[in-house]
Amino acid sequence: MSQKDDFDLRNFLPFLLNQAAEESSLEFQRVYKNRYGMLRTEWRVLFHLGIFGEMTAKEIGTRAKIHKTKISRAVQKLEERRYLTRERDENDRRVERLALTQAGRAAYNELRGIAEQYDNRLAAHFTTGEAALLRMMLRRLAGLE
Structure with missing residues (x-):
């Protein structure tokens, strides 16, 4: 005797947000993975440094809402590929300042262009007003507004 559950997943x-995030990120994921061998956290660290300039891992974690161990692994991989440098902070030796190298900046610039094109293709599924409303609502849910 099973009872029918009327909860609509x-x-x-x-669930919808997760499904939409997974579906919408697949094509861009193929680009950064196939072209640069990066994982999701690595491109997110790269983009934070590309957009905001020199930062600490803690600052990236706070902005991107990524756990520090994942950031640490991403930083290590990006450093191995010579996409970023680490420099100890003169005032606090426990802190490392992260910055993109010339190769990291080139990778960021290429991926940024691809990301902008991809974003435009996704937004084209909606009217201009719908896309603006969707972005506003998602920023609000994400705590960015």
């Missing part, structure tokens, strides 16, 4: 907002 397909309309559960966290």
Whole structure:
């Protein structure tokens, strides 16, 4: 005797957000993975340094909401590929300042252009107003507004 559960998972907002995030990121994921051998956290660290300039791992973690161990691994991989440098902070030797190298800046610039094109293709599924509303609502849910 099983009872029918009327909970509609397909309309559960966290499920929908996760499904939309996975589906919408697949094509861009192929680009950064195939072209640069990067994982998701690595491109996110690269983009933070590309956009904001020199930062600490802690600052990236706070902005990107990424756990420090994942950032540490991403930084190590990006350093091995010579995409970033680490420099000890003169005032606090426990802190490392991270910055993109010339190769890291080139990778960022190429991926940024691809990301902008991809973003435009995704937004084209909606009217201009719908895309703006969707971005506003997602920023609000993400705590960015």
